[in-house]
Amino acid sequence: MRFDKEYSREEWTKYLGDNFKYEYGSIANQNSIIEKYIDCLDDSNNKAIVWLGNLNFDEDIGVYEIRIKNTKTGSRVKISKICTDIIKSGDKNSFGKGIFFILYSNENEKAYRISYVKYDKKVNENLEVKKDLSDPKRFTYLLGEGAKVKTAQSRLNKEAFSSVKKIEEAFSVEPVNKEFYKGIKISFDKIYKDVLKNFENEENASSDRLLSAKEFSLRFLGRALFCWFLREKDLIPKEIFDFINIGEMKTKDNYYKEVLEELFFNILNVKMEERKIESKIINKYEKQIPFLNGGLFLKKEEDYKVKTIDNEIIKELFEFFEKYNFTVDESAPFDIEISIDPEMLGRIFENLLAEINPESSASARKETGSFYTPREIVDYMVCESIKLYLYKKTQNVKADKIDNIFSVNEEADFSNEERNEILNAIHEMKILDIACGSGAFPMGILNRVFNIIDKLDSNHEFYKEFLLKNIKGQAREEFKKLYQANKFNYAYKLDMLQRMIHGVDIQPIAIEISRLRAFLSLIVDEEKESGHENLGIKALPNLEFNFISANSLISLGHKEKEQKELKDETMDGFIKSMRNIAEEYFNADSLDKKKKIKYKFDSLQSRIINENDFLTSEDKKKFLSWNPFENKSTDFFDSEIQFGTKFFDIVIGNPPYIQIQTMSKSIKDNYKNAGFKSFASTGDIYQLFYEKSLNLLDKNGVASLITSNKWMRAGYGASTREYFYNNANVFKIIDLGAGRFSSATVDVNIIFYGKNFEEKAEGERLFDAVNYKDDLEYLNLIRIRTQEVYNSDAEEKTALLYEVVTANLGKEWVIMNKVERSIFEKINKHKVLKDWNINIYRGISTGLNEAFIIDEKTKNRLIKEDKKSAEIIKPILRGKDIKRYGYDFQNKYLLFIAWHFPLHNDKNIVGASQKAEKEFKKKYTAIYNHLLNYKEKLLNRNKDETGIRYEWYALQRCAATYYKEFDKNKSNNGKVEYYGKIMWNRISSELYFSYDDKGYFVLDSMFMINCKNKNTIKYLIGILNSKLSRLYIKLTSATLGSGTYGGKIYIEKIPIPKIDNTNKKLVDKIINNVNEILKVRSKNSNEDVSKIEGEIDKIVYWLYGLSEEEIKIIEEK
Secondary structure, eight states: TTTTTTHHHHHHHHTOTTTTEEEEEOOHHHHHHHHHHTTOOOTTTSOOOEEEEEEESSSSSEEEEEEEEEESSSOOOHHHHHHHHHHHHHTTSSSEEEEEEEEEETTOEEEEEEEEEEOOBBBOOTTOOOOOOOOOOOOOEEETTTOOOOOHHSSSSSGGGSSSHHHHTTOOSSSOOOHHHHHHHHHHHHHHHHHHGGTTTTOHHHHHHHHHHHHHHHHHOOOOOOHHHHHHTTSOOOOGGGGGGGGSSTTTTTTTIIIIIIIIIIIITTGGGOOOOOEEEETTTTGGGGGOOOSSSOOOOOHOOOOOOOOOHHHHHHHHTTOOOOOOOOOOTEEEESSOOOHHHHHHHHHHHTTTTOOOHHHHHHHHHHHOHHHHHHHHHHHHHHHHHHHHHHSOOOOOHHHTTSSSSSSSOOHHHHHHHHHHHHHOOEEEEEEOOTHHHHHHHHHHHHHHHHHHHHSSSSHHHHHTTTTHHHHEEEEEHHHTTTHHHHHHHHIIIIIIIIESSOOHHHHHHHHHHHHHHTTOOOOTTTTTTTGGOOOOOOOOOOEBBBBBTTOOBOOOOOOOGGGGGSSSHHHHHHHHHHHHHHHHOOOHHHHHHHHHHHHHHHHHHHTOSBBHHHHHHHHHHHOTTSOOOBOOOHHHHHHOOOOOEEEEEEOOBBBGGGSSSHHHHEEEEEEEOOOOOTTTTHHHHHHHHHEEEEEEEEEEEEEEOOOOOOOOGHHHHHHHHEEEEEEEEEEEEEEBBBBBBEEEEEEEEEEOSSSOOOEEEEEEEOOSSGGGGGGGGOOOOOOGOSSHHHHHHHHTTSSEEEEESOOOOEEEEHHHHHHHHHTSSSSSSSGGEEEEEEEEBBBHHHHHHEEHHHHHHHHOOOOOGGGGGGEEEEEBBBBBBBBOOSSSEEEEOOOTSTTTTTTOOSOOHHHHHHHHHHOOHHHHHHHTTTTTHHSSSEEEEEEBOOOTTSSOOOOOGGHHHHHHHHETEEEEOOEEEEESEEEESSSSOEEEOOOOOOOBEEEEEEEEEEHHHHHHHHHHTSSSHHHHHHHSOOTTTTTTOOHHHHHTTEEEEOOTTHHHHHHHHHHHHHHHHHHHHHHHHTTOOHHHHHHHHHHHHHHHHHOOOHHHHHHOO
């Protein structure tokens, strides 16, 4: 079947296959749905809605046609609502799924759409349908004449309609994301390698030249993609990108200069009446292309250096673009078009941002610490942040009504007073993305706020007046013009970008991409009108003062000074002057105007630096680094000076995750001296963003950040936990676990918080929290309430606080429900493991296992060649060998070679010793020769230490102070006896504690406990392997990916009931049961001992004093 032909009902009903039964008819409530959407649906031939039949699987999927008047009346949100109402019609289909063919009556619109819509029911334990459902989701392909159907043709095969699972796979956008990114990445690599020659004459280091080439290439791709979107809107003639035109060019390799440079810099960036065109190709079309402005096509330093890009590279790029449908309308989480949209563009560029660093993609991403936030998370954080703001800001609107605003499917039922109050609050809202990357959160905010306005004021009766209320002069006249032209959508978005939404990021190129996406959000509603000024297209704003490149964490310190006589000479006066410059520049639409405004900026900056002492001399240097018109990052961020507002109602974002200890000393010191209360040298940079965000909040403001969740339990997070405890009201923590970012396995959580105005926090504080493991599309079911909007009903309070974080100074933060908290409190009454006269050690780190770990055959050979080899060959257990209580020894052995061996007892040796190597070679020739085979690899281990601190043949970490503990013996009445030890993996999906009484060495992937009493160690292993201990470890230890981190800092804090006369008999029973398990496991490490373990669990429950309800919870986990 051809998808690039006009819609055919007959062909499609056949194509749907044997599972489809064609019936043709109407649906329940059809007339009321048509009446409800009569402005959008075309019912002229009684065909507005047609039910074609059902696809029969385990659940029926209805197949429908809906006929829309045209694309202008049928917005994506409105079509989604129509589809959902159709699915909901009648009792039978209250919930479910549907296939919809979206047809257009306008004869000029030959294309059509096929949508898969799902409105899944969510059930509780009693199989009752929950009332609060996730928004319905629509996934759509554009088909028909003029559509690019490559993706649809390959994925909508007949097999695609054979099951629900196949349908959902076929309508998934992820494969398109990956496929398109792969193609863009290939083009990116070709472009930067081709243009690198233009930067070779620079005196900068090769890494700087490479960086310049990559920045140019990324910017070029951004501009090219932007133009392709414009092409789809018919704002740029398609012929410009037709390579047949190459034959008309003067020389062979100048398509970039002859066409694209002219398009970028002399057409899109210059008013129509001021253009001077040299290219014959462009000259033919320039009257069809409007002036866009906006700074996207302003020549940057790198643009002057690149003279050409290989024609074949550009040709391949455009041919690649030609395969896909492009839509300027950014997809929302509830309405996803399977095409290239600005949201996908953001995701692609977020990945490519790492490429501009002079390292490999993986290491560069690690360096920048940035991960693209999935759209479902973005939308959830945006919605909940705005809700929390509105709960506090509005006085006369109930919380459930505010919630209703964000439901795509619920109708808006508000009084005029309620509408006014909400819209006024929305209009006054100021939002900052503190690490905006490619603009995911700013665009998420813009689209959601726009949807709210459209829902509450679809006839433009209220909101337009709010805009005009505070606008004066020429700007007011510009907005009036937009209203007169019925460009309300453009006006509202323009106002949001100028006044409401602010973004900052340390990467200049990221800011450029954010601005690009903002421009696309404005272009989406524009249509060319011949005969009008600039073809009816409003010039784009300049966003240099709205999205800025700066270090968000470094501030300026304003000196407290008495106000001078002249108001404009005070700091407030300077800030006001800077705002006037920013507002003037926002609307500047000519190069001459921009030059004059830049001069004003330079003059004001000079006055602040030279004529006043509001800033320290050090801060004046930082202030000079700010030039919003240049493509570089600023050394500081001061929202008052740069954005004209000191505090924000919402601070949101996904800050980078970078360990501070991996930074250079100068950068580390910069943050250390920046005045952060929560700074920890072993911490992560995202912790500083928590504090910075809180400081930027208004009195009733809301911060919403998604970061790694390690701060909650890791030692380095103590400073952040204390900071939150003392300074913040935490509204909710949502732990999402691992696997939420496609490019990272990092465990993440979302935290919503605001300022705490209590004089001093004391005692235990409870914060609402949840461990969320479900699909991201159901995130909106997690409700967030501040204390002010808690219902007085105790039952609702209990439900909202079902899971909480218990915050105490000096304690880890753990998310637990009521029963888990009770268990936790009972466990914590006892003495912790580290106080049991035990030692915990980490295993041996070889640095190169293939050199130091040998098999039985190699061991025998080395001993045969030299009997002394046996002295330093030790049996070793690896992580994979560990079982609960037992282990599987796989006949692997460690070459145990300490630093400076065999002169390791000589205290005078410092650093790698040639004398020690000579002795080693002489006394242990066989092993020395064995290691020679690996010398090059061994030297490439930790280069800061190998061959410097220790010899190339030595272990990387040899447990120098405790290696004897691995096989330590003691004498008991003349009999040599081993103490025994407990071993476990450092990271595992479930921690198994194993007992060893033979003296095996272990690798650094494991820890071990040594104790001087055999009975005590067997009691401890019984406790540690119990179900209760497993729960405690799970609740209190950090997670790494899908594994539990069983580091010393966590295991040593496990509380263990002390042994006394009241429980001695029970302890003896545990020891006897452990001995029985060890006896069985010594013969077969896989033998089933669950019955004996169950007996131990019962005793452990009694020792900790657990109730029947608590025991049941543990047994069911």
